Amino acid sequence: xxxxxxxxxxxxxxxxxxxxxxxxxxxxxxxxxxxxxxxxxxxxxxxxxxxxxxxxxxxxxxxxxxxxxxxxxxxxxxxxxxxxxxxxxxxxxxxxxxxxxxxxxxxxxxxxxxxxxxxxxxxxxxxxxxxxxxxxxxxxxxxxxxxxxxxxxxxxxxxxxxxxxxxxxxxxxxxxxxxxxxxxxxxxxxxxxxxxxxxxxxxxxxxxxxxxxxxxxxxxxxxxxxxxxxxxxxxxxxxxx
Amino acid sequence: xxxxxxxxxxxxxxxxxxxxxxxxxxxxxxxxxxxxxxxxxxxxxxxxxxxxxxxxxxxxxxxxxxxxxxxxxxxxxxxxxxxxxxxxxxxxxxxxxxxxxxxxxxxxxxxxxxxxxxxxxxxxxxxxxxxxxxxxxxxxxxxxxxxxxxxxxxxxxxxxxxxxxxxxxxxxxxxxxxxxxxxxxxxxxxxxxxxxxxxxxxxxxxxxxxxxxxxxxxxxxxxxxxxxxxxxxxxxxx
Numbered sequence: 001x002x003x004x005x006x007x008x009x010x011x012x013x014x015x016x017x018x019x020x021x022x023x024x025x026x027x028x029x030x031x032x033x034x035x036x037x038x039x040x041x042x043x044x045x046x047x048x049x050x051x052x053x054x055x056x057x058x059x060x061x062x063x064x065x066x067x068x069x070x071x072x073x074x075x076x077x078x079x080x081x082x083x084x085x086x087x088x089x090x091x092x093x094x095x096x097x098x099x100x101x102x103x104x105x106x107x108x109x110x111x112x113x114x115x116x117x118x119x120x121x122x123x124x125x126x127x128x129x130x131x132x133x134x135x136x137x138x139x140x141x142x143x144x145x146x147x148x149x150x151x152x153x154x155x156x157x158x159x160x161x162x163x164x165x166x167x168x169x170x171x172x173x174x175x176x177x178x179x180x181x182x183x184x185x186x187x188x189x190x191x192x193x194x195x196x197x198x199x200x201x202x203x204x205x206x207x208x209x210x211x212x213x214x215x216x217x218x219x220x221x222x223x224x225x226x227x228x229x230x231x232x233x234x235x236x237x238x239x240x241x
Numbered sequence: 242x243x244x245x246x247x248x249x250x251x252x253x254x255x256x257x258x259x260x261x262x263x264x265x266x267x268x269x270x271x272x273x274x275x276x277x278x279x280x281x282x283x284x285x286x287x288x289x290x291x292x293x294x295x296x297x298x299x300x301x302x303x304x305x306x307x308x309x310x311x312x313x314x315x316x317x318x319x320x321x322x323x324x325x326x327x328x329x330x331x332x333x334x335x336x337x338x339x340x341x342x343x344x345x346x347x348x349x350x351x352x353x354x355x356x357x358x359x360x361x362x363x364x365x366x367x368x369x370x371x372x373x374x375x376x377x378x379x380x381x382x383x384x385x386x387x388x389x390x391x392x393x394x395x396x397x398x399x400x401x402x403x404x405x406x407x408x409x410x411x412x413x414x415x416x417x418x419x420x421x422x423x424x425x426x427x428x429x430x431x432x433x434x435x436x437x438x439x440x441x442x443x444x445x446x447x448x449x450x451x452x453x454x455x456x457x458x459x460x461x462x463x464x465x466x467x468x469x470x471x472x473x474x475x476x477x478x479x
Contacts, residue, residue, distance in 0.1 A: 048326045073328040080326070084319035086249070088256040100245035101327045130256075146323070 001026050001184035002047065002154050006056035009042050016042045018208035019056070024184040024201075026153065029176065031199035031216075032188040035236050039208040040188045041081055044158050047186070048078045060154050074102075077152035081159055083143025087132030091123055091142055094131060095149060102150045117145040120175065136163040144172065148179075155179070157187040161194060173198050192228035196220075206236040242329050246337025247344075250311075254345050267303050267349045271295065272356060287364025292356055293374045293450045297414050297442050300346075300385045305406035307346050308389025309399045311338045312477070316397035331474050339390045339470055346382040350375065370452035377449020380462040381442060385410055387466035391473040413465075417441020 002024040009017040017039040024030045034040050045051045047058040049069035057064055063071035085094055095117055099110040118127055121141040126134060131142055140163055147155060160176070161169045176185060177198050189195060195202055195216060202219050204212035212219065212235055223231050254260035271292065275281045279291025315321040324334060360366045389406040396402050415421045422438045429437075438444050445458040 045322070050322055050326050070328045070330060073326055076326070078326045080319065080322045082319065084321075084323050086253070086320055087318065088253065089249075097245065097249045098327070100248075101242060101329060103242075103328070 001028075001061060002186065003059040004043070004047060004056075005058065007043060007046050007053050007058065008055035009039070009046060009051070010054045016208055017046070017053075020205065020208070020210055021056075022203055022210065022213060024154075024186060026184050027181055028201060029180045029185045029187065029199045031195035031202045032186055032205070033190075033192070033195060033202060033232065034188075034205040036190075038205045038236070040205060041158055043205070044078075044156050044186065044188065048076055048156055049073055050080075074150075075153055077147035077150065077155045079143045079147040079155075079157045079160055082162070083140050085131045085139065085142055085146070088130060090128050090130050091118070091134075091145075092127045094142065095145055098146050098149050104150075113149050117149040120148055121145040122171070137165060137168050140164055140172075141168075144175075153183055155183050155185045155187075157185070159188055159190070161189065161191065169194070192232060196228065204232065204235055211235050242333045243337040243340070246329065246334055247341045250338050250341030251344055253341075254307075260345070263303070263306060263345075264349055264352060267299070268352055271299055271350075271353060274299070275356065287360050287366040289356060289360060289366070289371050289374055290450055292353060293378060293446075296350070296378050297381065297446060300382060301407060301410050301414060303349070304346060304382060304385035304410060305389050305392075305403045307342050307349075308386050308406060309393055309402040311342060311390050312394040312473075313396055313399045313402040317399075331477050335390065335470055335474050335477065339386060339466075339473075342386050342390065343379075343383050346386060347379045350378045350382065367452060370450075373449050373452050373454050376454065377446050377458070380449075380459055381446050384413075384442065384462040384465035387469035387473075388413070391469040391476065394473050394476045413440070413442050415441065417443035417445070419443075 004020060004022050007017055007020045008015070020039070020043055022030070032040050032044070042051070046053045047060070047065065049065045049072050053066070057066045058072070059065070060072045061075040063075065065072040086097070089097065092114065095114040096110060099113045102113075104110040104113050118124055121144050123138070123141055123145055126138055131139060134142065140160070144160065147157065155176075157176070161172050164172060173194065176187065179185075180198075187199075199216060202212060202214060202216055203210055219231065220228070223234075254263070274295040275289075275292040279294055281291045284291060312321070315324060325331070357366075357371050360371070361368075388409050389402075392405040392409060393399075393402040395405065417438050418441065422434050425434050425437060445461045448455050448458055
C-alpha cells in the first residue's frame with residue numbers, strides 16, 4: 001500500500017533523512033520510532049507530499065508522490081504533528097471544509113462524512129465550538145477526524161496520542177486498532193508501550209537511518225528481560241551526541 | 242476546489258471582527274477623504290471622481306491589511322501543512338485565497354454605493370463614468386492584492402508582510418504619481434518619464450475615473466496580478 005523507496009532529504013549541508021526504504025501493507029500498523037530530530041516527521045512529510053525529497057520517492061496505492069502528488073494526497077489521511085487547524089472555525093465548519101476539498105460536492109454526502117468523522121472521534125459535544133477554544137486533547141481529535149474523514153486506505157499519524165490523557169490515549173489506540181484491518185497505518189510516537197500495544201511492526205530511525213525494522217516480539221527478544229526504553233537507548237545512542 | 246478554498250477564506254474574514262473593523266474604517270476613510278480633502282460638495286459636480294481619486298492611496302493601507310494574513314497566517318499556525326497535504330495544487334490554493342481577498346476588497350469598494358446614490362439624488366451624474374470608476378477600482382485592487390499575496394507568502398509574520406506589501410505598493414503608486422513624474426522630468430527625458438509613469442498604478446486608473454475602459458489598462462492590472470501570483474506559486478513550491 002505504502003512503499004517508500006530510498007528517501008533522502010538534505011537541509012543545507014545536513015542530511016536529515018538518509019536513504020530510508022520500507023513498505024507497509026494493508027492491515028499493518030507500523031510504529032515509527034526515534035529520538036527527536038531523527039527524521040521521523042521529515043520522512044512522513046515526504047510521503048504525504050508536503051515536502052519534496054532530495055532523492056527517492058514514495059508510492060502510495062500505486063501513485064508516485066513525485067509524479068502525482070495530488071493523487072497520493074487523495075488516498076492518504078494525514079495527521080500532522082500538533083494537529084494544525086483553522087482556529088477561528090468551528091469543528092463542524094472545519095470538517096465541512098475538509099470534506100469540500102476532499103471532493104464531496106453535494107451537501108448531503110458532505111454532511112454524512114462529517115457526521116461519521118465526528119462520531120468516530122467523539123466530538124459531538126464540541127461541534128459548534130471554535131477550534132481555538134478547545135483543549136489540546138480535543139484539538140488532537142479534530143486532527144484525527146480530519147484525517148479519517150474520507151476513509152482513506154492509508155493513514156499517516158505524526159504523534160497521534162501526544163498531549164492526550166491516559167484515557168484518551170487508550171481511546172485513540174483502540175480507534176486505530178479497529179480501523180487497521182483494511183488500512184495501512186504509519187504512526188510515529190515516543191511511547192514505546194504504545195508500539196507494543198498496537199503496532200504490528202517497529203521501525204526505529206536514528207540520525208536519518210533505519211536501525212531496526214522488525215516485529216515487536218523480535219524487538220523485545222533483542223535483550224530478554226530488559227525494558228523497552230533500554231533497548232531503544234542502546235540502538236539510538238548516536239543521536240545523543 | 243478553488244471554490245471551497247475561496248469560500249473558507251472569504252467567510253474567514255467575517256469569522257473574526259476583522260471584516261467589520263476593516264469595512265467600517267475603509268468606508269469612513271474613503272468617504273471622509275472624498276468629503277473633506279476631495280471637496281465632494283464644493284466641486285459642485287455630479288461625479289464620484291473625488292471618491293475614486295484617493296483610492297490608490299487608501300489601497301496602500303487597506304490592500305496589505307486584507308492580504309497580509311493569506312499565507313503568513315497559514316505558515317505561523319502550521320495549517321499550511323494541512324492545506325498542502327489535502328488534494329489541492331498550489332495554484333488552486335493560491336487562486337482560491339487570492340480571489341477571496343479580492344472579493345473582500347471589492348465588497349469594501351462597492352459598499353460605498355450610497356455615495357453614488359447621493360450623487361444621483363443631488364444631480365444628474367454620468368452613470369457610465371460611475372460604473373467604470375468602480376470597475377477600475379476593482380481591477381486596481383486586484384493588482385494590489387497580487388502583490389500582497391506574494392509578500393505574505395514570503396514570511397510567517399503578518400506585520401512584516403504588511404510592511405513589505407505597503408512598500409512595494411508604494412513604489413507602484415509613486416511610479417505613476419504626477420508629482421513624482423514632475424520631479425523626474427527635471428532629470429530624465431520625456432520618453433523615459435512616460436515609460437516610468439506607465440509602470441505605475443495611477444495612470445492606468447485615471448481613464449477609468451473619466452469613464453474610459455481601455456483594454457490596455459485592464460491588461461496592465463491583470464498582468465501585475467498574474468505575474469505576482471505566478472511568483473507566489475513558485476515561492477510556495479520551492
